Each structure stands twice: as C-alpha cells, then as structure tokens.
Amino acid sequence: MTENSGQVQAGRFRPGQSGNPAGKPKxxxxxxxxxxxALFDNEAEVLVRTIIELAKAGDMQALKVCIDRLCPPIKAQSAPIQVEIPVTDSMSDLANTFIKAAADGRLSPDVAAQMVSAVGTLARVVEIDELKERLIALEAAVIRK
Structure with missing residues (x-):
C-alpha cells in the first residue's frame, strides 16, 4: 500500500475516497x-406529427400517447372537505360514512379510500386495547385464586 493511493490494506478505498478522483463529473x-x-432533436417535429396522424387514423397506442401528453392525471382534492361524522362506537358505521360521502360526490374516491383505511387501522388499535384489558383482567383473576 502506498501512502498516496487512498487505499486501505485490503485493497478497498477509504469511505468517501474515489478510486479515480479525476473521473467523469457528476x-x-x-x-x-x-x-x-441529437438524432431525436432533428426529428422531433416529424415524430410528433406522425404520432398525431396515427392517432387520428385510429391507432390506439398513438392515441394513448397523445392523451397522456394532453390530459394531466387527476390529482387528489386539495381543498378542505367537510363530512358529518356520526358519534358511534361502530367502526363499520364510520367507514360507511366515508363510502356514502364518496357515493354522493362530497368526497373523492381516493380520499374516501384513505379514510376507510384509517378507520380499519383504528379498529385494529381498539381491538388490541380491548384484548390488553381482557388479558390484564384474566391475569388479575388468576392471581386472586
């Protein structure tokens, strides 16, 4: 191992030390x-015109390319949404609230799906808490005997 090589004894370079410091820039x-x-730049206009003509002629793949470029994907709602949430202990009633709001058009389907998923997660947390309480009660009953 030479002093200036930057290598450690096993032949590997030290962390952060390049094997070729004068290599290709980032x-x-x-x-x-x-x-x-360069080839594409010279032919871009012709290619785009060809795709448009193919789409007009009924080529579904060309039509998809054109539509994908013209219509941006629909994004989730960003404005605050108000949904009346019932006071209930039933997780299914809570989930149904969001499903109904989506069906009525007051909530986008993707937001409704996120909320139903959150209700499912909450239901699992409640279930674990109830199991914990039952286990503590059972352990206390066994100790008393």
Whole structure:
C-alpha cells in the first residue's frame, strides 16, 4: 500500500475516497445518450406529427400517447372537505360514512379510500386495547385464586 493511493490494506478505498478522483463529473452524459438526443432533436417535429396522424387514423397506442401528453392525471382534492361524522362506537358505521360521502360526490374516491383505511387501522388499535384489558383482567383473576 502506498501512502498516496487512498487505499486501505485490503485493497478497498477509504469511505468517501474515489478510486479515480479525476473521473467523469457528476451529471455528464455518455456518448450514446448524446448521439440519441441529437438524432431525436432533428426529428422531433416529424415524430410528433406522425404520432398525431396515427392517432387520428385510429391507432390506439398513438392515441394513448397523445392523451397522456394532453390530459394531466387527476390529482387528489386539495381543498378542505367537510363530512358529518356520526358519534358511534361502530367502526363499520364510520367507514360507511366515508363510502356514502364518496357515493354522493362530497368526497373523492381516493380520499374516501384513505379514510376507510384509517378507520380499519383504528379498529385494529381498539381491538388490541380491548384484548390488553381482557388479558390484564384474566391475569388479575388468576392471581386472586
């Protein structure tokens, strides 16, 4: 091992020490990528026009490409939503509240699904707490005997 190599005895480099400090800089593109981009840049307009013509002619794949570029995906609601939540001990009643709100159009389906999932998680937590209380009561009864 030489003093300037940056290597440790096992032949590996020290953490944070590059084996080739003068190597390719971060973000540099390889030659194939540069060539492909140059070819595409020269033909982009023709390619786009061809895809549009194929879509107009009924090519479903070309139509999908065009629609995907023209219509952004629908995003979840960002505005606050008010849903009347009933006072109940029934987790199914609570979940049904969100499902009904989605069915009525007051809540988007993805938000309703998240809320129903949260109710399911809450139900599991309640179930674990109830099991814990029952176990403590059983242990206390066994100790008294």
């Amino acid at each position: 973000g540099a593109k390889n030659r194939a990528t540069i060539l492909a981009q």
